[in-house]
Amino acid sequence: MSDLLKVTIDGKSIEVAPGTTILQAARQIGDKYPPAMCYYTPLKNTGGKCRVCLVKVSQTSEANPRPIPKLVASCLTKVENGMVVENESSAEVLEARKGVVEFLLINHPLDCPICDQAGECDLQNLSYEHGTETTRYEEGRREFNKIDIGPHIQLHMTRCILCYRCVYAADQLTNSRVHGVLNRGDVSEISTYIQNSIDNDFSGNIIDVCPVGALTDKTYRFKQRVWFSKPYNAHRNCTKCSGKTVLWMKDENIIRVTARKNKFGEVEEFICNECRFDHRSKTDWVIEGVRDMGDDSVISANKYELPVVSPAVLVDSKFVSE
Amino acid sequence: MGKQILLEHINKPGINTIDGYMKNGGYASVEKALKSMSPDQVVEEVKTSGLRGRGGAGFPTGMKWSFLDKKSNKPKYLVCNADESEPGTFKDRYLMERIPHLLIEGMITSSFALTANTSYIYVRGEMMYVIRILEKAIAEAYAKGFLGKNILGTGYDLDLYVHPGGGAYICGEETALLESLEGKRGNPRNKPPFPAVSGLYDSPTVVNNVETIAAVPWIINNGGASYAAIGIGKSSGTKLISACGNINKPGVYEIELGVPVEEFIYSDQYCGGIPENRELKAVVAGGSSVPILPKELILKTANGEPRLMTYESLSDGGFVSGTMLGSGGFIVFNDQACIVRNLWNFTRFYHHESCGQCSPCREGTGWMEKVLHRIEHGHGKMTDIDLLVDVAKKIEGKTICPLGEAAAWPVASAIRHFRKEFENHILHPESCSAKHLYFGTLAVH
Secondary structure, three states: OOOOEEEEEOOEEEEEOOOOEHHHHHHHHOOOOOOOOOOOOOOOOOOOOOOOOEEEEEEOOOOOOOOOOOOEEOOOOEOOOOEEEEOOOOHHHHHHHHHHHHHHHHOOOOOHHHOOOOOOOHHHHHHHHHOOOOOOOOOOOOOOOOEEOOOOEEEOHHHOOOOOHHHHHHHHHOOOOOEEEEOOHHHOEEEEHHHOOOOOOOOOHHHHHOOOOOEEEOOOOOOOOHHHOEEEEEEOOOOOOOOEEEEEEEOOEEEEEEEOEOOOOOEOOOOOHHHHHHOOOHHHOEEEEEOOOOOOOHHHOOOOOOOOOOHHHHHHOOOOOO | OOOOOOOOOOOOOOOOOHHHHHHOOOOHHHHHHHHHOOHHHHHHHHHHHOOEOOOOOOOEHHHHHHOOOOOOOOOOEEEEEEOOOOOOOOHHHHHHHHOHHHHHHHHHHHHHHOOOOEEEEEEOOOOHHHHHHHHHHHHHHHHOOOOEOOHHHOOOOEEEEEEEOOOOHHHHOHHHHHHHHOOOOOOOOOOOOOOOOOOHHHOOEEEEEHHHHHHHHHHHHHOHHHHHOOEEOOEEOEEEEEEEEOOOOOEEEEEEOOOEHHHHHHOOOOOOOOHHHOOEEEEEOOOOOOOEEEHHHHHEOOOOOEOEOOHHHHOOOHHHHOOOOOOOEEEEEEOOOOHHHHHHHHHHHHHHHOOOOOHHHHHHHHHHHHHHHHHHOOOOOHHHHHHHHHHHHHHOOOOOOOHHHHHHHHHHHHHHHHHHHHHHHHHOHHHHHHOOOHHHHHHHO
16 A cells, blocks of 8 residues: 555654544554544544644655644644654653643632542543643632533533533534533633523533533432442443443442443444433343453552452562552 | 825825726726736736735735635635734724725735635724725725626626624634634634635635735736835835824824834834934834834844844844734834833733633633733732743644734743833832822822
């Protein structure tokens, strides 16, 4: 295949199909790919807004060896043959990313201890990886009132980072979008059209696409910390969607149903509200087995395969803290 | 006064009507271009003239036109950016208000060059009276057969529409303007694709500033070479400068590019010096977004050469000791002006006008405004100065559109050249704030 394009990211090369973005190429390499807070592969036109995926292009292509002067958004920039990209190997990129994380956090309430998203929050992961421990921001933080947007979903605008994913999800998955971005600048907010409620068969997906805790499931709010519940792959026959979901169990109860997400945090197949909210009995589902959340997820920590440690080992080795 | 191109007939009686305009040679370029030239010849003529975009970026217009994807089977559009909202800039408004037919003539000739059959003038929402003036002028042009079907019997059709904006600064950014024109929220688009390939309604589009388009008729009538002969080197032709601030004669001036800055400020032909013979302190040379320069650097470059009003000379020295010609909003500060207060005011504007789409600009502009508000009101700390520099650095170059830079440059440059003043504000807040208690000082006197 001669029409594949060769791209080098942080010294590792890969050949990808034309039209692939730098971010997708980096994900294919799979080592250290740029984070993405607004870009979402299953939704068209997303990306370019959060600026955490900025990378440095030190060689535009084989034909044009000049670098691109500014950092580029890797989620939107298409790969060219012979392109050389610096992601984590560039101090400039890391500095810029640190700056963006700081910007995202200055008006974020940092209420992770009481936020349902904690443990599966993209912003939390991002700030652990690229943020600083302290803040230089002394001014008052932006606050919004909670808005009731319907029977199933809670909107907590104060936590929102304005990624626009829920707007694109409503545009592309449902037949009518009743919410959008109001106002502009740092007072812009997600809201519904004159106190409308968001109520249609696929509205629940905006909870799944939200990278932070701004849109949460009302049936699950404050029920459980996510790392204390067990995710199981399950499916049912559904006329509206694929019926393939993840059931989040506490003891024998289904406390939440979500769509299945891949390791990049992106939904594989969107599900309908009936599957998500209405079937909470184990008899409604065919349970396939425990879902592997990946090694780096807090949800997997120390849960399924506890190492059998004998007291003798504990005494004589590294397990004892000094 | 040097050569006048745009403002030559501005004071002739009845110039705002089509009859008065035609009496002074108006619409000659439409006749010439449509009847004796091909669209490509018009583009070539503009290329030869060396005309550069007058909206602020200074990109060569002929080059921009030649990027238009003419092979596309979609309709082509010409959009005139009349969303003039840069603080300190008021040249386009003056032109449209006084001599609207010049813009319309330019639109017809330029649309012909770009083979566009529909063109738009996107006017800032605050200028409703300008919209009425333009609509009246367009109706007159339709009546005379300069617009509509089969213009002057040449078979070329053009419809021209005026579109009022909602009054957002961000809609002066070309892709946000196109979004707004399409009826959507005025958020800038990610580039590429550039408008020349996929602009309005996903079709090839050229967006030009009012002043750029208004220069086209003269170029067609007199030839690109004679336009290129005016000015210095790559800064050819004339430029409207809207001068304001501490000067004796604020207003819109047409200058031949290449006038020394010192002459522009002190000559009676132009600004006429500073009132009460006060000292010059600083100048913002091209609208609020460009870096501010102190007296020593605006009158002479870092090498000691006199600074001229050209794209090249003003940007000599990069951002360390230079600035930009920008949109030509020339703001002069005398020795009493407070740089910190002025900067806070600029930053407040960018905070208010940020569209909120991308995070560095949305959060950073607000942060800078709050810190500057604190410094200005006597609650600043020494660390705040470096904080501002760092925040500005983290916005610059990280955003979707140039508003991020526009907000960051004034902060970075004001601190670069006037750090002492910031420190003074922080160390002696009482003495600085006392200056601004205007009614209080009156009472003392």
